[in-house]
Amino acid sequence: MIRNSINLLTKKLISSTSCQRTRMRCFSSGATNLVDVNVNDKTGIAVVTLNRPPVNSLNLELLTDLSKTLDELESNRSKGMILTSSSKTVFSAGLDILEMYNPEPERSKAFWTALQDVWLKLYGSPYPTAAAINGHSPAGGCLLAICCEYRVMVNDFTIGLNETRLGISAPSFFISSFRNVLSTREAEKALTLGTMFSSDEALKVGLVDEIATDKADSINKCENFLLEFKKVSSMARAFTKQSLRKKDLEELENNREQDLQLFLFAINQPIVQKGLGAYIQSLKKK
Numbered sequence: 001m002i003r004n005s006i007n008l009l010t011k012k013l014i015s016s017t018s019c020q021r022t023r024m025r026c027f028s029s030g031a032t033n034l035v036d037v038n039v040n041d042k043t044g045i046a047v048v049t050l051n052r053p054p055v056n057s058l059n060l061e062l063l064t065d066l067s068k069t070l071d072e073l074e075s076n077r078s079k080g081m082i083l084t085s086s087s088k089t090v091f092s093a094g095l096d097i098l099e100m101y102n103p104e105p106e107r108s109k110a111f112w113t114a115l116q117d118v119w120l121k122l123y124g125s126p127y128p129t130a131a132a133i134n135g136h137s138p139a140g141g142c143l144l145a146i147c148c149e150y151r152v153m154v155n156d157f158t159i160g161l162n163e164t165r166l167g168i169s170a171p172s173f174f175i176s177s178f179r180n181v182l183s184t185r186e187a188e189k190a191l192t193l194g195t196m197f198s199s200d201e202a203l204k205v206g207l208v209d210e211i212a213t214d215k216a217d218s219i220n221k222c223e224n225f226l227l228e229f230k231k232v233s234s235m236a237r238a239f240t241k242q243s244l245r246k247k248d249l250e251e252l253e254n255n256r257e258q259d260l261q262l263f264l265f266a267i268n269q270p271i272v273q274k275g276l277g278a279y280i281q282s283l284k285k286k
């Protein structure tokens with residue numbers, strides 16, 4: 001018992017010493033630790049790292065961890081969040097296709113509800129948000145990035161909502177957050193074609209705000225954006241952001257059950273299952 005307490009104390013001391021060195025506070029989001037959080041004590045900005053190898057595909061557990069992290073940031077009155085990934089080549093591969101293939105009813109409900117929760121919390125967060133996109137970012141990965149207010153993308157990767165290429169439609173809250181960033185014309189073209197943009201194309205069309213040379217550069221650029229808000233009242237800032245996004249947020253808030261039922265209906269269609277099965281095989285054959 002005593003030895004356990006000493007071990008615990010030693011672990012705490014070691015972890016607080018390594019965090020002090022970089023003036024960071026570290027906390028993890030919960031039981032499964034698929035999200036790491038480092039808060040810079042000087043700026044109050046949290047770097048939130050998706051950590052579900054190999055490709056950060058968003059399954060129920062990762063979404064649940066991310067959702068808890070967003071709650072913690074809000075209750076700690078975070079000064080800002082930078083979302084990034086622990087992978088060297090993938091920001092997030094989007095929704096975990098295995099959550100939608102041969103779905104188990106209760107789990108698919110929990111999965112979609114967790115995704116709705118994450119979207120509502122991230123898109124509507126009172127604190128400022130930026131995405132350091134340090135790898136490919138298709139579909140649900142792109143969704144996380146476009147929920148943020150600013151995007152910095154490392155060169156040589158791709159981003160976009162490619163759902164139509166999988167034989168499915170992007171859900172309405174994916175579309176509303178895409179339209180918050182792109183013109184309706186550009187959004188319609190990209191969504192119907194399922195376009196994956198290169199970093200340069202994404203910059204040109206306005207899907208990302210800056211290009212970075214590497215992950216450190218992307219985090220630095222996100223931090224510079226977030227630090228601009230030091231000059232602005234956080235209450236006025238949050239109110240303005242939430243007013244601009246209010247219609248989109250209410251649309252999902254008021255139709256969560258309908259959105260869930262539409263998702264369950266869609267993924268249970270034999271033609272969708274066939275398409276998802278073929279897509280999984282094509283990924284495995286690569």
Ligand SMILES: CC/C=C\C/C=C\C/C=C\C/C=C/C(=O)SCCNC(=O)CCNC(=O)[C@H](O)C(C)(C)COP(=O)(O)OP(=O)(O)OC[C@H]1O[C@@H](n2cnc3c(N)ncnc32)[C@H](O)[C@@H]1OP(=O)(O)O
Pocket residue numbers: 054055057089090092093094095096097098136138139140141162163166168169170171172259260262263266267280283284286
């Ligand atoms: C209300 C709704 C109404 C109607 C619509 C209904 C349904 C619509 C619902 C939701 C919309 C869907 C949103 C999505 O996000 S779907 C996911 C789309 N994602 C993709 O298309 C990306 C696929 N992946 C890739 O292109 C590449 O993996 C990537 C470029 C990201 C990385 O390439 P890399 O060469 O580095 O890795 P791989 O060898 O390809 O992959 C490694 C490993 O990981 C597996 N993998 C990849 N992506 C996924 C994924 N999204 N889900 C699950 N698993 C994935 C891949 O198969 C490999 O596995 P293994 O061979 O076993 O190692």
